[in-house]
Amino acid sequence: MATQKVEKTKVDRIRSLAKAPMDDYYVSGHRTCAGCGPAINYRMVAKAAGKDTIFVGPTGCMYVANTSYLCVPWAVPWIHAQITNAGGIGSGISAAYEARIRKGKYKGKFPNVIVMAGDGGSSDIGLQALSGAMYRNHDLLFISYDNEAYANTGIQVSPTTPYGARTTFTPPGPVVPEGKKLWPKDLAKLIVGGHPSVAYVATASIGYPIDLMNKVRKALNVEGAAFMHIHAPCPKGWGFPADKAIEIARLAVQTGMWTMWEYENDEYKINIQPKKLKPVSQYLEAQDRFSHLTAEHKAKIQNFVNHKLAMLGIKVPVEAVTA
Amino acid sequence: MKSYEVKIAKEKLLPEAGIVKAPSPNGEQESMITGCWRVLRPVIDHEKCTMCRSCWIFCPDQAIEVKGEEMAVKLKYCKGCGICANVCPVGAIERVPELDFEGGVVRLEKLF
């Protein structure tokens, strides 16, 4: 919205784990489940963003589990938003700093404004607020941390829950053998497809921290709105042991269930693409939420993944299923 | 004008608007100590450890620290999820039952 741009700071690329910032701004002392994927994501994002950051945290796991009770685990400013309106609150903070700095009412740097919304708070009930923030091109980064369900309320289906997943609102049964019957929304594509002002959109995964942190920094360096969709496996919701979040995250990428790309200058750039894909059944069978699926369902998912990859221009063979 | 104000005892007063101070960077949120959740304790074999920092970056609880020339576990907050042991490329982290330790976690010390 700025008529006259206020000066923004730039951050550097991270070359390796050894060069990753030592400082943590998402600190010990929160009630997220043991082995929580979204908590790993929060930590990496906060690390990459650094101290001049303001987080907006709409209702969701990362609100409820992190701030109980009357305390916060962030060493930077943070504000709760409703599950509906994180994009709005973020827009307001960004606009306030534009105006206050321009009018000489605030002496300091323009902060990184980062909205950290769950998949429900970004692809479903919070979609309008997200789209509004992107359309208006406020200087902020909107992150959708995707654990593929409304997890804090007890794992209910969301638009990004994969086809065939069992949730407490999509229980499989004789009449509905596959559990969830719908194909997931592709939120990152939705942002790319209809928001021409947005200069940077990326997907990332907690399985690939250097890639994730550099994408956060790139997104923060962009003038105006940026969006990231980050895959964050949920041990409780998906039904895998607490020590497996990173394996599951990597398996999602290795099977093509999650794709890693950046969109800038009107182009998609695929990152971290294995030469050969593992069959999706390997990913599905590692999680209890898919344990009811038949071979037919799994084949449908494989087809869906193949099609999704083809649409992105990814042409890599899928390894034969070895059973 | 009559006062309709509620007298709130000092010990019951909360920060206005529920706005609270943030912890310091690399600090801890002592209102939510989670070490008492742990069933298996990560134990680092410093001989094997290559200081690659995989355990450090993947810890959801900032419970692994780089301390000088060694990696160290912050037991006060480690929930015992075991991700660190799993991501270690050289198998330098072992998960040992808490009950094997003197003073190990044997129960929930408080509700959360």
Added chain:
Amino acid sequence: MGTKKFLTGLGATATAVKMADVDVITSFPIRPYTGVMMILSQMVANGELDAEFIHADGEHAQLSISHGASAAGARTFTGSSGVGVTYAFETYSPISGGRCPVQMLIADRTLDPPGDFGSEHTDALGCRDQGWIMGWAETPQEVFDNTLIYYRVGEDPRVRLPQFNCHDGYFVSHIPGDVEIPEQSQVDEFLPPYRPVDPLDPQNPLGHGPQIFPDQGPALEAMRHNAMMAAMPVIEEAIDDFGRIFGRKYAPFVEEFMTDDAELVFFINGAHAHTARYAIKHLRERGIKVGLVKIRFIRPWPTDVLQESLSRFKAVGVVETNSSFGIARGGGILAPEVCGSLYDVPQRPLIASFMGGLGGEPITLKEFDFIAEKLKKIAESGKIEKPVYWLGFEE
């Protein structure tokens, strides 16, 4: 010393917002309030006002953006009407609970269904329990003045509450009147720049709105209540200062008109007070001792002032330009609050309510005659036969 302009309520609001040097404005179109945003967007385009003018994606977003901006230290302005006001309902309590002094103009409009442009207060009054300061203006001049007064009260560190700055759609929003525009220096003296208490600022990291234990709820609610109570002396102070600086003296909470010897009074908020004054003059010519009690603030509700004021009369007719289907006594929202205020007073008047101006109908002189007649009968008989009359339906 200032100039005089012929302005609508919306024009007066926009002028006051500009003079208040607002930082962030969030807009979305809905009649009748829309005009204020058309004027403000032109001011921004002309460079007369340096503010972020944001095209929100709906009223819910208007309020959400205002919330974020206010929490980040900006003086913010927004507004709406009718179903726009109710669409944003979710956001009101988080804003007052976060103690963000957002100001929202409500130019009243009847709620659907069916679609109706006319003024009715149910849109705003439906939000009366959300921790916002709330009151009505009767004329464009009062609109201008309230806009400045509300910012001053809401931003006071003893208060820190958002404000619903209400006026009737069309009757006030669109009908022009004389407005004295003060010098900028007078406004600056009355309304200092907004100094946020706990803004979102990386230089002083704070957490806004973490979850609480149930046993932490009572204290936070009591503190929000106390903030609303603290607004009362702050309003009195602000009105005093306003009179000193601008030369216009308001009664802080309750304005009376021809009540010195009155036995009967009309109790009104908002624009219909204007008609009531004329009606009273006519009724007085016929020897009926009637006066007007106009309430300027609905929140905080001035219980004590009303006890003192209303206990002097024999009968009070509460004019209700709102509906609450199934409420106590079967009328509108205000009468139960008036009755509640007077319950503890030994010498209390008889109270009836009159449903009028619904759907944006004017309340005519004839209808005020009807109210006065019923009040007279009530006063003479000493009892209430019917607590509610629907104007235009009853003999």
